[in-house]
Amino acid sequence: xxTFRHVYAIxxxxxxxxxxxxxxxxxxxxxxxxxxFLIYKSFNQLKGLEWDVLMWTAVLFSGINAIAKSFTQEANxxxxxxxxxxxxxxxxxxxxxxxxxxxxxxxxxxxxGFSFFLGNAIxxxxxxxxxxxxxxxxxxxxxTFIASVSAQxxxxxxxxxxxxxxxxxxxxxxxxxxxxxxxxxxxxxxxVGEDLTMLAAxxxxxxxxxxILFEFIWKD
Amino acid sequence: MEGFTDEPGVDLVKPEGIRFPYRSxxxxxxxxxFFHVALWMAMFSLYLVGLYHxxxxxxxxxxxxxxxxxxxxxxxxxxxxxGIATGSLWARYTWGSWWTNDIKLNMATIAMFIYFGxxxxxxxxxxxxxxxxxxAVFSIFAFVALIPLVFVIPRLTDSLHxxxxxxxxxxxxxxxxxxxxxxxxxxxxxxLIGCWLAQLKFRLLKLSDRVLKNR
Numbered sequence: 001x002x003t004f005r006h007v008y009a010i011x012x013x014x015x016x017x018x019x020x021x022x023x024x025x026x027x028x029x030x031x032x033x034x035x036x037f038l039i040y041k042s043f044n045q046l047k048g049l050e051w052d053v054l055m056w057t058a059v060l061f062s063g064i065n066a067i068a069k070s071f072t073q074e075a076n077x078x079x080x081x082x083x084x085x086x087x088x089x090x091x092x093x094x095x096x097x098x099x100x101x102x103x104x105x106x107x108x109x110x111x112x113g114f115s116f117f118l119g120n121a122i123x124x125x126x127x128x129x130x131x132x133x134x135x136x137x138x139x140x141x142x143x144t145f146i147a148s149v150s151a152q153x154x155x156x157x158x159x160x161x162x163x164x165x166x167x168x169x170x171x172x173x174x175x176x177x178x179x180x181x182x183x184x185x186x187x188x189x190x191x192v193g194e195d196l197t198m199l200a201a202x203x204x205x206x207x208x209x210x211x212i213l214f215e216f217i218w219k220d
Numbered sequence: 221m222e223g224f225t226d227e228p229g230v231d232l233v234k235p236e237g238i239r240f241p242y243r244s245x246x247x248x249x250x251x252x253x254f255f256h257v258a259l260w261m262a263m264f265s266l267y268l269v270g271l272y273h274x275x276x277x278x279x280x281x282x283x284x285x286x287x288x289x290x291x292x293x294x295x296x297x298x299x300x301x302x303g304i305a306t307g308s309l310w311a312r313y314t315w316g317s318w319w320t321n322d323i324k325l326n327m328a329t330i331a332m333f334i335y336f337g338x339x340x341x342x343x344x345x346x347x348x349x350x351x352x353x354x355x356a357v358f359s360i361f362a363f364v365a366l367i368p369l370v371f372v373i374p375r376l377t378d379s380l381h382x383x384x385x386x387x388x389x390x391x392x393x394x395x396x397x398x399x400x401x402x403x404x405x406x407x408x409x410x411x412l413i414g415c416w417l418a419q420l421k422f423r424l425l426k427l428s429d430r431v432l433k434n435r
Contacts, residue, residue: 145361152354153344163340164358167333168365202368209364213357216278 006086010094017073018102024069032062032106036113043118051121052180055114056173059107060139060166066106067099067143068161071151088218089211092144096210100140107136124183127192131179134199138172138206145210148217175199252310253399254406259303260328262410266296266418267335271363274356286352287429290342291421293359295414297335304328327369334362 018025035058039046046054082091114120122128142165150160175195181187189195270292277285307325308318319325341358345351 149341149354149358149361152350153341160341160344164334164337167330167337168362170330171327171369198368205364205368209361213361216353216357219353 003090006090007094007097010082010086010091011098014094014098021073024073028062028066028106029109031065032058032110033113035062036110036117040117046118047121048184048186049177049181051114051118052177052184052186055110056176056180058110058114059103059136060169060173062106062110063103063139063143064162064165066102067140067147068150068158070095070099070144070147072147083218088215091218092148092210092214095148096141096144096207099144100137103136103140103143104133107132121184122180123185128180128183131176131183131196131199134196134203135172135176135179138199138203139169141203141206141210142168142172145206145214148214152217172199172202175202249310249313250399252306254402256303256306256310258403258406258410259299259306261407262414263296263299263303265411266292266299266414267363267366269415269418270296271360274359277352277356278360281353283348283352284426286356287422287425288418289356289359291418291425292414293335293338294421295418297332297339298417299410299414300328300332300335304332324370331366331370334366338362 039054039058043050043054086094111122146161146165146168150164153160175198178187178189179192179195179199182189182192270289273285273289273292276282277289307328311320311325312318338355338359342351342355345354
């Protein structure tokens with residue numbers, strides 16, 4: 001029970017922080033909308049695999065930008081204060097849940113932007129939503145963990161974050177693109193359930209690993 | 221494709237009793253097995269040793285383990301580059317191009333990018349203890365994230381590369397027993413060369429550490 005309360009407290013703190021710092025939140029939204037508009041104006045019309053790939057690429061880049069600040073936005077003193085209150089697992093679970101919710105919101109908005117400008121291409125919604133939730137969870141877990149790693153480095157965090165996170169996200173992104181292609185009716189794949197299982201397995205693997213390893217990062 | 225014949229090019233393979241599957245697309249390039257395949261296996265073993273030292277570092281916080289981990293991972297990166305180079309050469313002769321849009325090749329490249337990320341991460345610290353701890357954590361994370369990349373995803377998709385999409389690799393028809401005679405020792409030999417390189421690197425790191433401290 002205590003763990004739940006602590007996780008909830010961290011989640012609550014993140015949400016309150018986000019609401020109080022509207023500029024960061026709207027900054028990311030504006031970034032993702034600008035990206036969608038840039039894609040729309042460069043192609044004018046877009047369908048099939050390009051729609052799919054560009055949507056997930058837009059999510060990837062706005063997600064990296066959004067989550068990179070996750071461990072650097074607060075002063076060292078307040079990090080120290082959390083260190084005395086919570087243990088490492090509680091902190092990372094809270095942050096991961098928060099970043100997951102944020103990335104789901106961002107994905108939803110990117111999808112709406114794509115549908116608005118370029119037309120909706122998704123036919124099988126349950127499959128798309130299921131795949132997207134699994135994939136977005138994996139992406140947010142990787143981003144959160146790498147943000148905590150790169151926050152330890154000195155200076156130039158943005159580059160370090162992308163260099164480490166993007167290669168790690170590639171398997172998830174490829175599976176997401178494939179599942180979305182099936183949901184768009186571009187591919188007929190009877191084994192799409194296998195891809196979903198695969199995503200879930202990667203998610204589980206990453207979560208377990210992060211829960212074990214974050215303790216060593218949090219020591220500081 | 222021709223079947224399995226025992227008639228290699230007339231005077232290219234002289235030694236008595238040494239034979240190999242003389243297939244139309246492979247021909248003499250089968251020799252690359254000793255380098256390409258063995259290099260990847262040696263690379264993976266080197267990364268495993270690097271992983272082992274990273275875990276030990278997190279458990280004991282002894283600086284030597286961090287240096288060993290760095291040395292082994294860097295030797296692994298070198299072997300990875302050579303593995304890609306020999307593979308590319310092989311692809312040129314058997315598939316007709318230096319690079320193909322093949323899942324296994326591209327996943328292996330991503331694996332390389334992840335380890336390059338490790339090198340960049342290491343170079344971004346000035347505090348030694350922090351550098352050791354964070355890069356140990358990242359190298360464990362990277363290694364485990366590699367497993368679906370290199371071993372699982374390629375097996376689910378169609379691929380030209382042996383060992384994927386139903387293509388056999390090192391199976392009964394691919395590798396003659398007389399080739400095994402060279403193939404297995406070459407894995408061991410390359411792994412030992414990697415260990416030798418890693419211990420040179422380790423000693424270099426250790427010495428430069430001492431020089432910096434005495435200054």
